Amino acid sequence: MFQKYISRNNRWSLLAIIFLCIIVVTFITVLGIRANNEVKNIVQKQFTDQQLLLSRQMSTGIENFLNERTINIEILANSISDAPPPDRIISAFKNVYNSTNGIYVLEFVNKSGIVTIGYPEENTPFGYDIYNQGNPRNEPISEDFERAMKNKETYISSPMTLLEGGLGSFIWTPVYKDGEFKGMVLAIIKIEDISNRFLKNDDSSGIYLIDKNGMVLYDSSEKYLVGENYLTFLNDTNPLLRQILHEQINGEEGTGYYFEGNKSDKKLIAYSPIRWRDQQWSIAVTSSESEVGALIYSVYVKQGLFIGVAIGFILLGSLSIIILLSGWNKSLEIEVAKKTSELKNSNELLQNANVKLTELDRLKSDFISLVSHELKTPLSAIRTSAEFLESEGNTDTKVQKEMLANIIRNIDRQTHMINDILDLSKIEAGKMEFQFEEVDFHEVADIALENMEQPALKKRSTISRDIPDMLPSVYADREKLVIVLNNLLGNALKFTPDGGKILLSAKKMDDSIEIRVKDTGIGIEKDKLIKIFDKFYQVDSSSRRKTGGSGLGLSIAYGIVRAHGSEIYVESTPGKGSTFFFRLKKFCKQ
């Protein structure tokens, strides 16, 4: 029943714990996801900001590079406006070419549109007629030539395919002298040079460059062919990229994202415009969103590692503390259990002691009440007798003598009682002095029997002796031994009806003699045998009245015999008589 209750209780606890765990895990997961999203957003924003900075930096670099070159070329054109001889033009070209790297070729086109001078020579198509000879894309470059001539200012054409291959931008700078057209300086800057110089990208991001028509000038991914129009590669299902390209073509700066291929690959993009006279290009830096994820992941991995190590240390520390504490706890429990059992034991001892004390207290009050009664009774008799004698002066002498005898008898009785009490208290306190010596038991028996002669006569009882003549002497206190015999014989006499027979006998044993006092008295019930040596105990308390005596005799005898190293034993048959016996050590000379 109890077991069942326990198990049910446990099951409920288990369920509650699981439920709690689920709630906690859910809560932590939700928090984690939210935190992760926030982190992702922040990192993404930082990331795209970085992208934007990068694209802006690159666009600024390219812009400065191109504008600087253009100004150099304009200065060059101006310096040759007074139509110097061709060798000076070449040396000027050479000068500019060498001092500004990045220009593919410098050519001089004469008024008729024919390339006459160029540096470096290996890049110069001498004699090339811009009006009659086409180019790989069949674009009429003569239009650009004429526009620059007409506007009297530098014109930069959209990048186009060079004869030698690759894309290049044509910078047309007209040479005028006093309003008279002298010819045209044509400089070509290869896009390849620009891209090599500026568009350095790491592996994680992509860079592409388009002009204002959407033509691809550079693509780091090499996905799109240089010179093709970007927009033609895009299908209609990629509106995000279209929007971004639209903004790029419009010369705007910004960031955004689009999806590439299947929609799973999200790309982050930042773009900046490049403004170069008539040309307007746009540079874009792209990165896969997974890069951001990887970045976050790497941060998480490091954080996770740190947290893991920290938790490991904490757990290790806690575990060692728990082990330490449980060790303490165990020793504490053992200590407590030990103390508890000690306490229990001492409690039991105290209880037992208390029971004994209570019993002792009861015995003491009984004893006191008995002593008080025993002492007051003779006093009462003495007093009444004396008062009677005092008040009744004229009574006859017979009554007077009777009263005096009563007084004397009770004084004796009182004296006897007081002596007995003093003896007993001495014995009990261990202050009774014994003088052990060689004692002839015959002598002791003689004294004791003489003492008992009168009392025996009164009761018409006979006390006989059976003591062998050749009895060894004993080691004892003579006077105390007399008291023992007096008390035992007196006791026998008291409890033996008139005309009874009492026998004092002695018998030789191995190293002692045994002394017996046998009577034909009332005997003692078996259950009362152990009490007879108690102070004032008499089997029936009435017996004291009938027999007289303090009730201390047996206690005193017992105390004396014990001081002799023996005990008093008693055998009794109720109605037939009792035998008290004890042993005394033989005296041996030493």
Next chain:
Amino acid sequence: MKKDTIDSKIIELIKHDENISNSEISRKLGIPEEEVEARIRAFSDTRQKILIVDDEMDTLLPLKRSMEAEGYVVAEAYDGFEGIKKAKDEIPELIILDLMMPGMDGIEVCSRLKKDEITRNIPIIMLTAKDEIRDKIKGLEIGADDYVTKPFNLNELKARIKSVLRRARI
């Protein structure tokens, strides 16, 4: 021969012959002449009778002599059973009862006497060596009329006896 029958025989003899002498009665009934004399004196004795119940002969004796000197007739008993029997037989005017007695103690004797129709009106003075208050209360509760502790003053006891007897007469 029982006391009652001896008494009734003596009375019969006297009724038969008014002038019969004590020695004649003594001879006829086979009892000493002194006893006959005492018994005849007892018939005509109008003195108040006191029963003393005490197991201590030494206490009882001076008390008895003292009461006799005061002019009371004294009957004595040495234990509780004897005390109850004597109280019923002799119907004393007063009982002096020792509390502490072997066999049946004074309290038991007192309560038995007070329950018995014949003896219930006999006043009782308790005597005891015990002087604790609770014994006094107990003694009085079971109907003892007075209480004297040992060792007592004889004159005080006498005064108490007189007082109790006077009360009983009323």
